[in-house]
Amino acid sequence: MNCDEARILLHALLDNELDAGHAREVEAHVASCPACAAELAAQRDMQRVLADTNLRYAAPASLRARIEASMPQPERRQPTRRSVLRGFAMGSAVSALAASGVVAVVLRQDDQQRILSEVVSAHLRSLQAGHLIDVVSTDQHTVKPWFNGKLDVAPPVIDLTAQGFTLVGGRLDYIDARAIGAVVYKRRQHVINLFVSQTSSTEHRPPKTQTMQGFNCRRWGERGLNFWAVSDIGNDELAEFVDKFDAAMKANVEE
């Protein structure tokens, strides 16, 4: 074996790609050739440093959500014309849940903190240019049907413009390894992301505010849905938003 051959084969030796016979040949050459021995040592050294370094990239959650959304989705009950016209299909969302028989995820207590941090990350991502809104509309009758067929759940879309919170659109996001709906509102120049996912629990869980990385996150549960409202607006204003949303939602159901 000459040096030219050894300089190629020593890599295969490092990668464990050589059969026993060739490995012996390379080792024999290296044992008798200081230059090739030095090269082998240097490459082994570099491989070790590379192995100790994280050189991978993690795919953004938004990319995963985009790919998921582009695939054929399991059958979902289409909301009735009437519920779409009402702009709020709470009843349809609940019955769709029951009809699809989807095993809803029960969150464990120790998962809460991780999910809060995912929610805040999703909010941060949404603030990057071009990531905020998939469907741009101030009309709840446009935003609401847009979610149909994209999610296991029909997120309530309620226009709160009259109450001082402008509906600006909707978006698919990805939280806790699942696609999730985000309804986007604005208060002055501040963005409020309202994330909605399904849950097995139908009982009411009162709103609770937590703060992470300077963002307020108010979380509550109602009629089989989990809600997270995230924004940089103050605690009081976020609580006001949640109260108005909740009141409007109840008004819709009782209609």
Next chain:
Amino acid sequence: MPANEDLQKAQRFREAALPYLDDVYTLARYLLRDASDAEDAVQECYLRALKHFDSYRGPAMKPWLFAILRNVCNAEYARRAHRPSAIEDMPGAAEQTPIWQETEASPETEVLRSRDAGTIRKLIDALAEPFKETFVLREINNLSYREIAEAVGAPVGTVMSRLARARAMLRAAWTAEEEQAR
């Protein structure tokens, strides 16, 4: 409403292909050197993969996805007018240069200092194709030589010589970078 077999196919595809999303995205980032182009390419790759999933017969999912991603990236190279050369079209001259000339300039016993991931990523980014691609598939995506050959459509011998050359170039660049940093 999608037909039932479409749904089943999509579900099988999800289970088979989505676990490799980070791998595919990593390769796309190195090949395209741009986060948003990489995202578009990966999405296109998964769309095409789902479309051709019926004809997929194995053996391994990862090299198959990588082969599709390469095609998408080649189209992207073609689109970038300022970067006309596709992976396939690189001049062969570089491959014929003797490998051992690369490292002779630097003292061969010198031990490389560990660098932060960002610096090393930049050094890898700067490698010429098709060497970078082979290097990333081996060192970062952990493909065997045979799988790399399958993904890039080249003989194993070519994979070996490209890899040797890629590592020699990377080590030379790394050493040069250390000289500068001093």
